[in-house]
Amino acid sequence: MPSPTPRSLTAALTAVVALVLAVPATASAAPAPAAPAPAALASAATGTTGTTGTTGTANAAGLASASSTVPAAVRVIQVDGAVNVRDVGGYPVRGGRHVRQGLVYRSASLSGVTPAGVAALGRLGLTAAVDFRAEIEAFGSGPDRLPAGVAAIAAPINPASPALLDLGPELLKAILAEDKPAALVALSYRGFVHDPDSRRRFAAALRRIAAGRGPVLYHCSAGKDRTGTMTAILLTALGVDRARVYADYLRSNRELAEQNAATLAELKKYGLDPSLVEPLLTVRAAYLDAAFDQIEQDYGTFDAFLTKGLGIDAATKGALRSRLLR
Numbered sequence: 001m002p003s004p005t006p007r008s009l010t011a012a013l014t015a016v017v018a019l020v021l022a023v024p025a026t027a028s029a030a031p032a033p034a035a036p037a038p039a040a041l042a043s044a045a046t047g048t049t050g051t052t053g054t055t056g057t058a059n060a061a062g063l064a065s066a067s068s069t070v071p072a073a074v075r076v077i078q079v080d081g082a083v084n085v086r087d088v089g090g091y092p093v094r095g096g097r098h099v100r101q102g103l104v105y106r107s108a109s110l111s112g113v114t115p116a117g118v119a120a121l122g123r124l125g126l127t128a129a130v131d132f133r134a135e136i137e138a139f140g141s142g143p144d145r146l147p148a149g150v151a152a153i154a155a156p157i158n159p160a161s162p163a164l165l166d167l168g169p170e171l172l173k174a175i176l177a178e179d180k181p182a183a184l185v186a187l188s189y190r191g192f193v194h195d196p197d198s199r200r201r202f203a204a205a206l207r208r209i210a211a212g213r214g215p216v217l218y219h220c221s222a223g224k225d226r227t228g229t230m231t232a233i234l235l236t237a238l239g240v241d242r243a244r245v246y247a248d249y250l251r252s253n254r255e256l257a258e259q260n261a262a263t264l265a266e267l268k269k270y271g272l273d274p275s276l277v278e279p280l281l282t283v284r285a286a287y288l289d290a291a292f293d294q295i296e297q298d299y300g301t302f303d304a305f306l307t308k309g310l311g312i313d314a315a316t317k318g319a320l321r322s323r324l325l326r
Contacts, residue, residue: 074251075101077124080117081145084108084223084255088231089324091248093239097325103215104324106231108223108256109133110144122147127214130205132157132226141221153208155201155218157226159188163195167294182279185225186290192229193291193309194298202230203310206237210319224252224283229291233310236302237317238324245288252283 075087085108089101105124110131113121128151129144135156144152164171167190177183192198209216220226228249235245260281264274292302299305306312 074248076255077105077107077120079107079110079113079120081113082107082110082117083259084227084252086251086255088234088248091235091240091244093325094241095239097239099235099238099240100324100326104209104234105215105217106223106227107217107219108227109137109141109221110146110219111138111142113145118145118147121150121217124217125215126150126217128153128208128216130155130208130216130218132201132218132220132230134158137221144219155204157192157198157201157220158195159191159225161188161191161195161198163198164188164191167191167194170290170294179279181276182284182286185280185284186287188225189229189287189291190294192226193294193305198226199309202233203312205230206234206310206312206320207316209234210316210323212319212323222252222256222281224256225287228252228283228288232288232291234320237306237312237320239321246285249288250283250285256281 075090077085077087079085084106086106087101088104088106089099091099093099102124105126110117110121110129126147127149129146130153131138131144132155133141135154138154138156146152164187167187170187170190174180174183174187192202205216205218218227218230232245232249235248236242260278263281264277267277268274295302295305295309299309306317
């Protein structure tokens with residue numbers, strides 16, 4: 001039997017990431033208590049959910065300070081048949097301004113939204129729903145169920161992009177890592193910001209938001225990886241501090257906790273070790289660390305990434321800030 005080539009080995013490993021990240025999110029009755037914090041943070045984002053807005057806290061070691069408490073404004077939108085639906089607004093930015101609410105939303109897959117859920121989405125006044133799921137994911141779980149008049153925008157981002165082959169040292173680290181599932185997910189985050197096609201999808205979403213034609217929602221399958229990266233890019237571009245960006249990102253663990261617990265329990269019935277799958281179902285600060293680190297490796301600074309990596313010019317950056325800050 002011939003030895004596997006680096007390309008075939010990479011394809012096999014990244015296929016695991018693609019398969020797990022493509023698992024459609026299913027609606028849960030209510031979010032479960034917050035998941036334990038990743039080791040990279042002193043504590044994960046916590047808070048209460050609701051449709052009118054709430055406040056939680058997060059402690060971001062190495063981001064703000066090891067002992068600082070960072071408020072995280074969270075507005076969870078209840079949509080029957082979908083999970084992890086949130087308003088991206090509410091966070092303070094440098095200079096005393098805040099990100100407006102009611103203009104940008106994030107979520108998991110909208111394929112299972114019920115008629116009541118469609119009505120809830122309708123009350124948001126959406127003009128477009130940007131779908132970051134890869135074609136095979138959308139084919140497997142079905143199209144978004146949206147209110148009439150909302151444009152469905154296909155913007156597929158592949159978690160197992162061939163661009164991962166460019167990341168030689170990081171690819172080798174993932175292959176040799178003791179915790180391969182987590183290492184593969186972190187590698188996929190590097191791909192999100194390194195792959196030209198992925199960057200074009202993120203850039204197009206930013207331009208759509210900046211255009212100001214009305215509220216926009218974006219999502220992937222679980223609303224945590226590609227959606228989490230998009231949100232981190234947007235909030236950072238607006239001037240939200242890094243600790244709050246991470247707090248918002250980690251909130252997915254809370255919103256997906258009940259669904260993930262059910263998934264892990266089902267896997268256990270078949271004799272599978274839940275600890276091998278848990279890194280693929282949750283988010284960790286280390287995953288977002290990988291994206292920001294790749295941005296630094298490729299562009300030096302986040303501003304250079306916006307300009308050179310995403311092609312966002314000064315006019316678009318100004319429009320984003322004018323549109324989204326109050």
